[in-house]
Amino acid sequence: MTNKLTELFKNKPKNLLNIFFTAGYPQLEDTHTLLDALENSKVDLIEIGIPFSDPLADGPTIQDSSKIALENGMSIEKLFLQLENHTPKTPLLLMGYLNPVMQYGFEAFCKKCKEVGVDGIIIPDLPMHIYQAEFKEVFEKYNISNIFLVTPHTSERRIREIDTNSTGFIYAVSSASTTGSKTEFSAATDYLGKLREMNLHTPILTGFNIKNKQNFQDACSYVHGAIIGSEFIRQITDVEDISKAAKKYIQSIKS
Structure with a gap:
């Protein structure tokens, strides 16, 4: 399989x-603004969350963003309409629940x-x-690449099964808690x-509780990269210019 x-x-x-953000948050039509800001900031992947009323793996920050996005009128149909008018330069992922x-x-x-x-779908x-x-x-x-999640409680046998069945990367949840928890990275x-010692064939990205440059660098010393979601949502909440806030935050991670 070959894609971006x-x-x-x-x-x-x-x-x-x-970088993860919730479609339709803070405002319904902010999808384009955030895609442009993230692509211009040269992030490597962009993950868009499809808001859902019962997001089991998400912590309070992303749950709140999902709630607001749904109230704004976001849906799968609306997201696809928004993406029809955007030609992605960066590998693009959708994260959503099965229902x-x-x-x-x-x-x-x-x-x-x-x-x-x-290019890829994450369905936890x-x-x-x-x-x-x-x-x-x-x-x-x-x-389309399918991305599976593993946690500290996932058995080695299960991890190797996921490795065999993965066509993109493995999403390593850094704690068994929900996203954005206060657990230190x-x-x-x-x-x-x-x-890392398992020498898996599939690249690994780790997410949950990556908040700053130091966390990012620490994660990259173990695996291929890191996913930032809840902290990015916080950075674009209650600001006058989400594009400016997004670019400033990405610069703080990459500088």
Whole structure:
């Protein structure tokens, strides 16, 4: 499988910065503004969250952004309309839960992702056996990478199964808590060290509790890169200019 995501890992195998934001937050039409700001800031990947009323893996910050985005009128249909008018230069990921994707229609969802330039999908509550039996061929048909999550409680056997079935990267959750918790990133270093020692074939990005340049650098010393979500949402909340705030924050990470 070759798409912008897999090409990225071939050309830049380390120090990758993935920024997450919630579609439709702070305002419904801010998707374009944030995409442009992040691409101009030269982030390596952009992950857009599809707001959902019951986001199991998300902490209060992202939950609140999802709630506001839904109130603003964001939906999968609306997000696809927004992305139709944007030609992505950076590998683009969508993160969403299985229920709304199934309501949209799984193959229709993947087909539309392909049409608007999405390279990978993260569905935290998609079971491996269902992926293998029902959806793997659909992902492959539309050249979409499926990204699985692992946690400190994931068994080595399960991690190796995920490694075998991954076509993009493995999302290593740095703690068993929800995103944006107050757990210090340093608590994840033993876990990330163990993942590194497993010599997996698939690149690894770690997320949850990456807040600043030091966290980012620490993460990249263990795995291929880091994902920043909750902290980025905080940085664009209650500001006059979200584009300026986004660029300033990315500069603080990359400088």
